[in-house]
Amino acid sequence: MHNGILYLAGQSLKELMLPIIGSELIVNLIMTLICIGILFMLVAVSALVFTLGERKVCAWIQVRIGPNRVGPWGLLQSTADMLKLLTKEDIIPHGVDRWMWVLSPILIFIPAAMVYALYPFDDGVIFADVNIGLFLLIAISSQSVLPFLMGGYASNSKYAMLGGMRTVAQMLSYEVPMVIALMGIVMITGSLKMSAIVEAQSNIWFIFLQPIAFLIFMVTCLVESNRPPFNMVEGESEIIAGPFTEYTGMRWALFFLAEFANLLSIGILTATLFLGGWQGPDFLPGQLWFWIKAFLMVLIYQWIGWTFPRTRMDTILSFGWKVLLPLALVNLLLTGFGIYIFKWLL
Amino acid sequence: MATTEKFVLNMGPQHPSTHGVLQVQVELDGENIVGAKPVMGYLHRGIEKLMESRTYQQCVPFTDRLDYVSSMNNNLGFCMAVEKLAGIEVPERAQYIRTICCELNRIASHHVFIGSLTNDLGSATGMIYAFRDREKILDLFNIICGARMTCHYIRIGGVIADAQDEFLQKTEEFINYVPEMLDEYDRLFTGNEIFQKRMQGTSIISKEDALRFGMSGPNIRASGWDYDIRKIDKYGIYGKLDFDIPVGKTGDNWDRYIIRLQEIVESAKIIRQCLDNMPEGPFMAKVPKMLKPPKGDAYHRVENTRGELGFYIVSDGTNKPYRVHIRRPSFINLQALDHMCKGMVLADAVTAFATIDPLMGEVDC
Amino acid sequence: MGSYLEIKYLEELQQQYASVEFDSEQPEPHIYVGTEDLLALMKELQENPIWAFDRMANITSVDYKEYIEMVYMLYSRRFDKWVTVKCKLDREKPVVESMTQVWPGTEFEEREIFDLMGVEFLHHPDLRRILMPEDYTAYPLRKDFVPLQPKIEGGVLKWLQPKSLS
Numbered sequence: 009m010h011n012g013i014l015y016l017a018g019q020s021l022k023e024l025m026l027p028i029i030g031s032e033l034i035v036n037l038i039m040t041l042i043c044i045g046i047l048f049m050l051v052a053v054s055a056l057v058f059t060l061g062e063r064k065v066c067a068w069i070q071v072r073i074g075p076n077r078v079g080p081w082g083l084l085q086s087t088a089d090m091l092k093l094l095t096k097e098d099i100i101p102h103g104v105d106r107w108m109w110v111l112s113p114i115l116i117f118i119p120a121a122m123v124y125a126l127y128p129f130d131d132g133v134i135f136a137d138v139n140i141g142l143f144l145l146i147a148i149s150s151q152s153v154l155p156f157l158m159g160g161y162a163s164n165s166k167y168a169m170l171g172g173m174r175t176v177a178q179m180l181s182y183e184v185p186m187v188i189a190l191m192g193i194v195m196i197t198g199s200l201k202m203s204a205i206v207e208a209q210s211n212i213w214f215i216f217l218q219p220i221a222f223l224i225f226m227v228t229c230l231v232e233s234n235r236p237p238f239n240m241v242e243g244e245s246e247i248i249a250g251p252f253t254e255y256t257g258m259r260w261a262l263f264f265l266a267e268f269a270n271l272l273s274i275g276i277l278t279a280t281l282f283l284g285g286w287q288g289p290d291f292l293p294g295q296l297w298f299w300i301k302a303f304l305m306v307l308i309y310q311w312i313g314w315t316f317p318r319t320r321m322d323t324i325l326s327f328g329w330k331v332l333l334p335l336a337l338v339n340l341l342l343t344g345f346g347i348y349i350f351k352w353l354l
Numbered sequence: 355m356a357t358t359e360k361f362v363l364n365m366g367p368q369h370p371s372t373h374g375v376l377q378v379q380v381e382l383d384g385e386n387i388v389g390a391k392p393v394m395g396y397l398h399r400g401i402e403k404l405m406e407s408r409t410y411q412q413c414v415p416f417t418d419r420l421d422y423v424s425s426m427n428n429n430l431g432f433c434m435a436v437e438k439l440a441g442i443e444v445p446e447r448a449q450y451i452r453t454i455c456c457e458l459n460r461i462a463s464h465h466v467f468i469g470s471l472t473n474d475l476g477s478a479t480g481m482i483y484a485f486r487d488r489e490k491i492l493d494l495f496n497i498i499c500g501a502r503m504t505c506h507y508i509r510i511g512g513v514i515a516d517a518q519d520e521f522l523q524k525t526e527e528f529i530n531y532v533p534e535m536l537d538e539y540d541r542l543f544t545g546n547e548i549f550q551k552r553m554q555g556t557s558i559i560s561k562e563d564a565l566r567f568g569m570s571g572p573n574i575r576a577s578g579w580d581y582d583i584r585k586i587d588k589y590g591i592y593g594k595l596d597f598d599i600p601v602g603k604t605g606d607n608w609d610r611y612i613i614r615l616q617e618i619v620e621s622a623k624i625i626r627q628c629l630d631n632m633p634e635g636p637f638m639a640k641v642p643k644m645l646k647p648p649k650g651d652a653y654h655r656v657e658n659t660r661g662e663l664g665f666y667i668v669s670d671g672t673n674k675p676y677r678v679h680i681r682r683p684s685f686i687n688l689q690a691l692d693h694m695c696k697g698m699v700l701a702d703a704v705t706a707f708a709t710i711d712p713l714m715g716e717v718d719c
Numbered sequence: 720m721g722s723y724l725e726i727k728y729l730e731e732l733q734q735q736y737a738s739v740e741f742d743s744e745q746p747e748p749h750i751y752v753g754t755e756d757l758l759a760l761m762k763e764l765q766e767n768p769i770w771a772f773d774r775m776a777n778i779t780s781v782d783y784k785e786y787i788e789m790v791y792m793l794y795s796r797r798f799d800k801w802v803t804v805k806c807k808l809d810r811e812k813p814v815v816e817s818m819t820q821v822w823p824g825t826e827f828e829e830r831e832i833f834d835l836m837g838v839e840f841l842h843h844p845d846l847r848r849i850l851m852p853e854d855y856t857a858y859p860l861r862k863d864f865v866p867l868q869p870k871i872e873g874g875v876l877k878w879l880q881p882k883s884l885s
Contacts, residue, residue, distance in 0.1 A: 070482040166363050170385070170700070236476060237548060245371035245474040245704050315542075317549050318476025320701045321385060395850040402835075403859055568775060568824025586799065587721065653777055653792055653803075664777050666790065677860075679779035679790075681828075689827050718850060 013293050015132035043135050047124045051269045058268040059086040062310060069314045096257035104254065105162035112159035113255065113262035119151040120269040127276050128203050130286045130295045141202035142194065146187060149232065149273075152266070153179045156241065159251035159263075171250020174321055175241045178231055181328040186228035188336035189221040192343040193281055206285035215282040217346075220339040222282045224332055226309075229278065231324065233270040235309055237316035238324060245318075275306035358383055363700075367396045371474045371704045374714030380695065380703055387703055390695035392688050397718035405678040410436050410510060410645045413675065418504035420680065421716040423466045424659040426452075426459040426495075429508035434589065435654035435665035436510050440647035447635045448512035449591045454525060454628045455498070455507060457621040461532075462491040463659035464614045471611065471708040472543055475552060480543045487535050490528055497521045511641035517632075526629055532622045536615060544615070553608035557694040557706040560605060567690045570683050571661025572613045573710060577605035583657035594631075597624050607702075610709040644673050660684045660711055682719060684712040721794065723747040724802040736760050749803040757806050758816040764793060764802070765821050771797045775822040778829070780836045782861045787813045787838060808838060817843040835860040854878065 018039065025035050060075065060082065067074025075082035100106065125135040126145045138144060153176055160172015194200055196217060197208040208214075215222045231238040242250040252263050279285060279301035288297035319327075366377035375396035381388040401420065405413045417428040430452055437444060444452075465488035472480025492502040498521045499507035499514065507513055543549045559569070564577035574581050582599045584592045600616035602609030647669045655664035661683025668677040687710055694706040726743055729750060733739045738753030739760065752760055764772040772793035781788045791804040808815055817840035818825045829840050830849040837858035840846055848855060855878055857867050867878040 066478075070479045071486060072482060166361065170363075239476070243476060243701065245476060246701050248370060314479050316477065317472065317480070317543065317546060317552065318701075319548050320552055320699065322699060323551060395848075395852075398850040400859060403864075565773060566823050568822060581796065586796075651790075655776065662776070666777055666779055666792070668781055677781045679777070679781075681777045681779075685827060685831075686824060689824055 013295050014130045018133070047135065048121065051121045051124060051272075052265070054272040055265045055268040056086045056090070058271055058306075059089060059264070061306075062268070062271075065307065065310045066314050069311065090261065093257050093261045098259070099256045101164065101254050103164040105164070108158045108162035109254075110259075112155045112162060112251070113259045113266075115158070116152055116155035116266045117262055117269070119148050120266040120273065122148050123273055124269075126202055127280060128206050128285055129298055130293075132203075133295075134203055137201060137203050140200045142190060142200045142205065145202070145277075146183070146190075150179070150183055152270075156251050159255070163251065163254040165254050167247045167249075167253045168251050170247050171241050171243075171253070174243075174247075175234070175251065177321070178238070178240055178324055178328075181325055182228045182231040182332070185224055185328060185332035185336040186232065188333070188340055189218075189224040189228070190281065191340050192218045192221045195340075195343050195347060202280065206280060206287065209284040210287055213282060213284040218282070218339070218343070220335060220342075222278075224336050224339070225278065225282065227332065228328075229274040230309060230312065231328070233274050234267065235271065235274075236313035237318050239313075239318065240321050240324060243318055271306060271309065272302070274309060275302040275304075278305045360388055365703070366393075371470075371707060373470060373707060373712060376707070376712060376714055376717070378691070378703070378707070380700070382700065385699045385701075387695045387698050387700065390692050390703060390706075392691050394685075394688075394714075394717055397714045399719070401719050402678050402680060405675055407674065409673045410647070410675060411643075413678070414509060415504070415506045418506055419715060420682065420719065421463075421658060421660065421663075421684070421713050422503055423713060424459045424463040425503060425505050426455045426508060427463075427656060427658045428663065429506065430456055430590075431654065431656040431658065431663045432665050433508050433510045434656060435652055435667050436645070436647065438654050439650065439652040439667055439669055440510075440645060442511050442639050442641060444512055444639055445636045446591070446633050447516075448637045448639070450628050450632050451513050451517045451637060452508055453591055453595075454517070454625050455495075455505075455513075457624045457628075458491050458494060458525065458528075460621045460659045461618050462488045464618050465491070467614055467708075467711050468539065468611075471705070472549075474704045474708040475549060477543060477549075480539075483538065483542060490531070494521060494524055494528065497524065509638070509641075510645065512636070512638035514638070516637045522629060522632070525625060529622050529626050529629075532618065536618065539615070544611075550608065552701070552705060553611060553709075554606060555604075556607050556698060556702045557709065558604060558606045559690055559694060563690070563693060564605060567686070567693070569661065569687050569690060571658065571687070572617060573610060573661065573687050573690070575599065576602035576609040576613045578602060583655055583662055587655065589654075589656060591628075595624050595627050597627075607705050607709045610711075646671060646673050655681070658683055660713065660716070661687060680719060682716045684710075685717045685719070688712050688717060721799040721801050724800050732760070732763075735763070747801075747803075749805050751805050751807065754806060754808065754815055757804075758820065760804065761791070761818060761821050764804075771795045772800075772802065773797070775818060775825050776801075778818065778825055778832070780832050780838055780860075782810075782836065784810075784862055786810050787836065789815055789832075789838065791818070813838040814841060815839075816841050817846075819843055834858075837861065852876075852878070 022035055022039060025038065026032065029035055064074045075085040078084040078088045123145055126141050128134040156175040157172045160168045193205060193214055197205050234241045242252060252260055255263065279298065283301045286294035286298040288294065360381055360383050363380045363382050365380055367375040377393040379391045379393060401416050405416055414429055414432060417432045418425040420428050465484045469481040469484035472484065495505055496502050498517055499505050559577050561578045564574045564579060570581065578601060580599050580601050585599055597620045600613050600620065602613050649669055649671045651666065651668040653664055653666045655662050662681065663683055664681035666679040667675050670676040691706060691710060694710065695703045729741050729748065736752065736756040736759065738756045740751040741748040764770045772795045774794045774796060775791065776794040777792040779790050781790060787808045787810050789806040789808060793802050793804065806815060815838060817829055819829065820842055826844065827849065829843055830846060832838050833840060833846055834848040834851050835858060847853065851859065855867065857864055865881050868881050870877050870879050
């Protein structure tokens with residue numbers, strides 16, 4: 009039934025192991041562990057790739073050359089950065105709420121990595137194809153608010169506290185239009201299952217059926233993942249680095265690992281929900297289409313980020329509540345009418 | 355009934371957007387600013403005192419270090435004050451070269467303004483574009499005097515070296531590039547919705563307040579006064595040149611930004627006139643090596659890129675100034691900071707720092 | 720460049736304020752005024768529309784070893800006129816009225832003069848040191864200034880008087 013390359017590879021690996029091990033239960037367990045490993049690898053590698061990628065894209069937009077000293081074309085730059093961060097002294101500032109402070113960078117990584125379990129990478133290649141997929145995804149990703157606040161509160165610094173407060177305000181406000189914008193898709197598909205959403209786009213992508221929702225989703229994605237022009241959290245010209253101000257070395261790197269995991273995440277999510285996921289013309293395998301779309305979206309998000317100045321906190325909030333939310337509601341209404349008319353025509 | 359508590363946020367001296375070592379104690383109520391107190395002195399080198407123990411010629415390099423992004427203008431201010439004190443006539447060609455250099459320097463300084471403003475507004479791309487164009491001017495300075503930032507090119511009695519043909523030709527090339535450059539800025543940030551939204555109507559300084567705070571330069575012109583020393587005093591050859599003074603209306607951040615863009619156009623106009631009418635002749639007056647101005651005092655002011663830069667020199671008849679006082683425009687402009695920040699949100703404080711354009715080398719002296 | 724205030728107007732001022740003195744031989748005579756009349760004179764120059772000296776162009780002080788001299792340079796935008804007002808102060812205890820009462824924009828400059836020259840300004844809104852450390856005791860722009868020695872004692876920075884050179 010499925011014919012994605014990754015799916016077939018997984019099946020053949022399973023068939024190879026089955027005669028050797030014997031028990032199907034153990035084989036399934038091993039496959040699960042392999043999948044988890046691959047997902048974590050993906051998150052870690054994406055962070056490495058994107059640290060360099062972000063700098064290269066940024067340099068390209070800013071008429072610069074970008075890192076080109078470490079390795080050929082600067083390819084080893086992110087490795088060098090990582091090594092440097094690992095060897096840095098681990099400073100725990102005086103007066104921090106120690107447990108919360110230490111836990112925050114670890115906890116922030118969990119939702120960022122966990123959502124990858126719900127992405128359909130290829131036909132049949134999805135770690136957990138649960139029937140409440142989209143709902144679960146939003147539920148998990150909204151958990152990343154808490155570590156920001158923890159880090160901000162525990163740092164015992166005014167800048168961090170302001171940053172933490174800003175995060176909560178902006179993430180909570182933008183959750184609402186995001187969910188309502190996605191409701192349109194769910195209404196058309198009739199399912200919250202991620203694979204069903206992708207399959208529903210086999211004829212026409214949702215970007216054409218739901219253009220308003222697409223735009224709202226793009227904006228909310230930028231806000232939720234703290235990308236510029238909405239990076240109020242670490243608005244570096246005002247509050248230095250927000251909740252990350254007091255972190256050094258590897259703890260700081262974990263925040264950025266999560267940020268780049270989120271960047272890829274929003275790219276994948278937009279590609280999956282609006283651009284037909286792994287679907288595309290047959291001359292390229294579905295897996296490749298998936299990554300092309302995801303990276304294209306990432307590039308667009310970076311492009312937006314490096315072109316626009318940062319918005320102000322109060323404008324963000326009023327824009328979210330006064331513009332995006334009514335727009336999302338209107339979109340919901342239009343979708344409902346559209347579905348009704350479509351059914352009536354049939 | 356919910357209550358809020360005020361707290362003091364100490365921005366600087368090590369902060370990404372304080373333009374050097376300015377420290378501002380911002381009193382906040384949540385994100386709203388109640389007051390902002392600038393604290394200075396981290397870059398205080400005692401230039402006024404140091405000048406008392408140097409000869410007049412040795413004092414000139416100190417002025418480079420005041421406002422280090424518009425060093426030519428500072429050189430000019432000090433040299434003209436000494437020339438006034440000692441009664442030295444400057445050859446005409448030297449005055450033309452001085453004017454070209456000062457106006458180029460003004461454009462370069464406004465590039466720094468645009469760059470740091472856009473950077474503070476969170477668009478690092480804008481900074482890179484502005485600094486890319488500033489680099490072209492620094493290269494011109496490199497051709498004419500071998501230095502890029504602290505030029506020490508304008509000396510007492512003229513300039514130290516004649517302007518080469520290469521310099522004049524490349525200056526013309528740059529002037530031709532200016533409209534294209536401004537067009538690019540317009541497309542990149544001036545026309546940007548977020549940029550306009552953050553600048554318009556924030557940190558307003560009314561016409562009366564601008565005068566009350568003793569502001570000068572583009573900051574007072576943005577508030578509606580056509581106060582430009584180049585037009586009022588007509589020092590040097592400015593009386594012969596045809597240029598306009600851009601004047602703002604409301605005195606908000608947006609006006610202060612637009613004024614600078616228009617000043618770049620006006621400076622380009624001035625440079626073009628100077629290039630067209632450049633006379634031949636000597637570039638340095640006969641100035642004794644051991645310059646001993648007569649006893650007395652003199653004050654001379656020039657229009658620096660940040661406002662009215664004045665040098666008050668007291669001579670006791672020896673070869674060293676008895677006392678030098680520098681009226682630094684950004685030091686005085688900084689008094690308006692508290693007024694500008696009140697009632698704004700934290701993000702606007704950063705915009706206010708940027709548009710008031712203080713340069714800590716000059717503020718701390 | 721703007722012209723200097725004519726002698727006849729200076730004479731007019733002299734009639735109004737007893738302590739006003741100037742040397743009418745010089746082309747651009749400075750007004751010397753006693754501390755008691757300074758504030759009233761300045762208020763008159765700023766507020767009266769026949770003078771309209773609305774800008775305090777430059778305010779500074781010079782240490783002449785016997786006395787400290789305050790120098791006020793006023794500029795009238797309306798008439799394009801200059802005038803220099805000077806005021807001699809006792810070097811041991813220099814006290815003068817603050818000009819912030821007339822031109823609020825002189826606040827920082829007066830703080831700077833207080834910091835570097837040690838002139839005390841009466842009725843100044845916020846008279847603190849501005850450039851030098853707050854616990855500094857000497858006045859750098861005075862002619863007999865010798866830099867203080869910074870020394871850290873028990874984690875606290877202290878400024879000590881330098882050892883006598885003689």
